[in-house]
Amino acid sequence: MGIMSALFGRLGLGKPVVPTVTLSGPIGVASPLRPGVTLAAVSGALERAFRYKRGVAVAIRINSPGGSPVQSRLIYSRIRTLAERHKKKVHVFIEDVGASGGYLVALAGDEIIADSSSIVGSIGVVAAGFGFDKLIERVGIERRVYTSGPRKVMLDPFQPTKDEDVERLRAIQADIQQMFVDLVRERRAGKLTVPDEDLFTGEFWSGHRAHDLGLVDTLGDLRQTMQDRYGEDIRIVPVSTQRGFLSRRMGPFRDGGLTADPSFAEDLVATLETRAMWSRYGI
Incomplete structure (x- = not known):
C-alpha cells in the first residue's frame, strides 16, 4: 500500500485538480482556415473540464479582444450552466486582453483575476x-x-x-x-x-486600474492563485479546445460530402479584421 501511495504521489495522481480551459482569440470572427472562439468550438472542452474527476474548481484563461456579442453571451451562459449543474467554482484569469466580448465571457467567473498590465473593459x-x-x-x-x-x-x-x-x-x-x-x-x-457614466463608455483600462474600478477581484497569475486557494499540491490540468488530428484534416469531407475549399480572400479579410481588433489594444 505504501509503495502504491508513493507511486501515485510521484505521478501526481490522487492530488486535487483544477482543469483549465484557454479561450484565446477574437470571438466569433472566423474564416475556414482561421476559426474564432465560438460556443461550438469550446463547448466540448468546457464539458470535459467540469466533469473532470478530482476537479475542485474550473479555471478559464481568457485572452480575447472581443467579437460577436451573441457568441460571447452563449459561451458565458454555457459556463454558468455547467458551474451550477456540477457545483463547481469558476476562476477566470484575464491575461493580455479581456475586453468587450472577452470581458463579457469573464463575467461567468465567480472570481476574476487579471495581470496588473493586462487590458480590461471596453464595455460597449x-x-x-x-x-x-x-x-x-x-x-x-x-x-x-x-x-x-x-x-x-x-x-x-x-x-x-x-x-x-x-x-x-x-x-x-x-x-x-x-x-x-x-x-x-x-x-x-x-x-x-x-458611477455608470464613468464605466460604461467603451473605455478600457490596465488590470491594475480595472481592479480599482471593481471590474476584477484581484491581481495575479493562475498557478500562484490556485495554490493560494487550494494548496501547494494542486495540479493545473489544461483541457484542449482543439479537435483531433483526423477531424481537422477531414474537415472538408464532413457530413458525407465535399465542401468548397476556403478562399484566400475570405482568409485574408478575417486576418485583417483580427489584426485590427488586437491593434486597438496596442497588441
Whole structure:
C-alpha cells in the first residue's frame, strides 16, 4: 500500500485538480482556415473540464479582444450552466486582453483575476465597415439590387449611407449595450466603485486600474492563485479546445460530402479584421 501511495504521489495522481480551459482569440470572427472562439468550438472542452474527476474548481484563461456579442453571451451562459449543474467554482484569469466580448465571457467567473498590465473593459458595442459607393461610381460600375422589402439592403456598402439606417443600427446597438451593462451590474454587484457614466463608455483600462474600478477581484497569475486557494499540491490540468488530428484534416469531407475549399480572400479579410481588433489594444 505504501509503495502504491508513493507511486501515485510521484505521478501526481490522487492530488486535487483544477482543469483549465484557454479561450484565446477574437470571438466569433472566423474564416475556414482561421476559426474564432465560438460556443461550438469550446463547448466540448468546457464539458470535459467540469466533469473532470478530482476537479475542485474550473479555471478559464481568457485572452480575447472581443467579437460577436451573441457568441460571447452563449459561451458565458454555457459556463454558468455547467458551474451550477456540477457545483463547481469558476476562476477566470484575464491575461493580455479581456475586453468587450472577452470581458463579457469573464463575467461567468465567480472570481476574476487579471495581470496588473493586462487590458480590461471596453464595455460597449461597435459596428464598422467601408463605403464603396463613390468608388464604383468613379470606375463606371452600376449596382443592381432587387428586393422585396425597402429595408432589405440597409447599410449596403455599395450604396450611400442613409440617416434612418444609421439610426436603426444604433437602436440595435443600444439594446445589446444595455444587456451588457445589466450583466456587469448583476455579476459585479456591490463591487463597482465608480458611477455608470464613468464605466460604461467603451473605455478600457490596465488590470491594475480595472481592479480599482471593481471590474476584477484581484491581481495575479493562475498557478500562484490556485495554490493560494487550494494548496501547494494542486495540479493545473489544461483541457484542449482543439479537435483531433483526423477531424481537422477531414474537415472538408464532413457530413458525407465535399465542401468548397476556403478562399484566400475570405482568409485574408478575417486576418485583417483580427489584426485590427488586437491593434486597438496596442497588441
